[in-house]
Structures are given as structure tokens and as C-alpha cells.
Amino acid sequence: MTLLPGVFNGSATVDAAGLTVQAADNADVTVNASETAFTVAAPDATLDGFTIAPTSDTAINGTSLDGDLTVTDVRIEDAGDYGIEVIGAGAENVTVTNTVVESAVTSGVRIDGSGDAILRNNTAESISSSSGFAVNDLHGSMRPTTLLALPAPTAFS
Numbered sequence: 001m002t003l004l005p006g007v008f009n010g011s012a013t014v015d016a017a018g019l020t021v022q023a024a025d026n027a028d029v030t031v032n033a034s035e036t037a038f039t040v041a042a043p044d045a046t047l048d049g050f051t052i053a054p055t056s057d058t059a060i061n062g063t064s065l066d067g068d069l070t071v072t073d074v075r076i077e078d079a080g081d082y083g084i085e086v087i088g089a090g091a092e093n094v095t096v097t098n099t100v101v102e103s104a105v106t107s108g109v110r111i112d113g114s115g116d117a118i119l120r121n122n123t124a125e126s127i128s129s130s131s132g133f134a135v136n137d138l139h140g141s142m143r144p145t146t147l148l149a150l151p152a153p154t155a156f157s
Contacts, residue, residue: 003029003050014040014047017067023049035080036061043067043092047074054078059101062086065114068093079104083124087112097121107131 001019005027011034014021019042023029029050031037037052041064049072052059057080062069065086076083076099083101086094091114100123101108108124110131111117117135124132 003027003031005029007032009033011036012038014038014045015042017042018044020046020048021050022046033059040065040069040086046070046072049073051075051077052079056080058082058085059104060084062091062094063088064090066090068095070095070097071099072097074099076101076108077103081106082110083107084109084111086110086114089113091115094118095120099123100125101132102126103128105129107134110134112136 001021003021003023005024007030009032031050031052033052033055035055035057037055038047038060040060040062044067047060052074054077059076059079060071063085065088069086069091071084079101083104084096094111094114094117096109097120103126105128107129108127109119109122119133
């Protein structure tokens, strides 16, 4: 599915295997969602080349994902809890590259319990909590990444 230049209001569920949602060549595309912009449930999904701004919830939600997910050249601004969240044993290969998450409440990118994950050339800035990238219980790599404007760590007593 190719998105032409413009602003798209609303949310979408990626529930067809192998679906690629991408901006047309050099197109300025913004997805404006009041809640989650993309819920990814089908395997082998790709999201490529657009901006998501703003969303009151997680911008890209892969908590029901069963298979692979690739996110490339996506800019997420003013996300609710997470810019990108993928959790659960169904997620196999998660790749996030050249993606910027600017201003999210909990984490820029959260990946938990998936098989393999690659995070490369990403930036998380102005994240309200101290977790620009949260990765747990998986195999993979995270390099290089940039964390900007994170709050100071909290002292525990």
C-alpha cells in the first residue's frame, strides 16, 4: 500500500500477511491518529517512510504480532505511552532502522520477548521516562542509537 503526499487521519490495522505500508517516493506523509496509528497483527509487515504525529496511545502497536515486523525511516512525534511497542512470543524478527521517536511518555521503542531484534540508526528524544529503548528477553543488536533529552535517573531509598 503506497501513501501519497498528505495528512491521513485515523488508525489502521495491518492484518494481511506481507503487507507493506510506505510513503510514495519523496512524499511528505503524516498519519494523525487520535489513538494507536498502526496495530500490526499479521506476519511480515513493513512500515516505511512516513511521520506519525500525534497519537494519544502507542504509535505502532505490535503486541498481537505473530511473525516479522520491519519499521524503516519512520518519524514518530508526540506519542502516548510508546513510539513502537512489540511484546510477546509471537514476534519473530523485529527490525527498526533510521527511525526517530520524539516525545513519548514511557519509551521510544519497547521490544520484549520477541525472537530476534535489530535496532539500528535510531533516535529517541524527549522521552518522559528514563527508557529511550527498552529491550528485554530477546536476541539481537542495538547500534548505533542516540538518546537525547532523557530525564535524570531517580534515586531510590
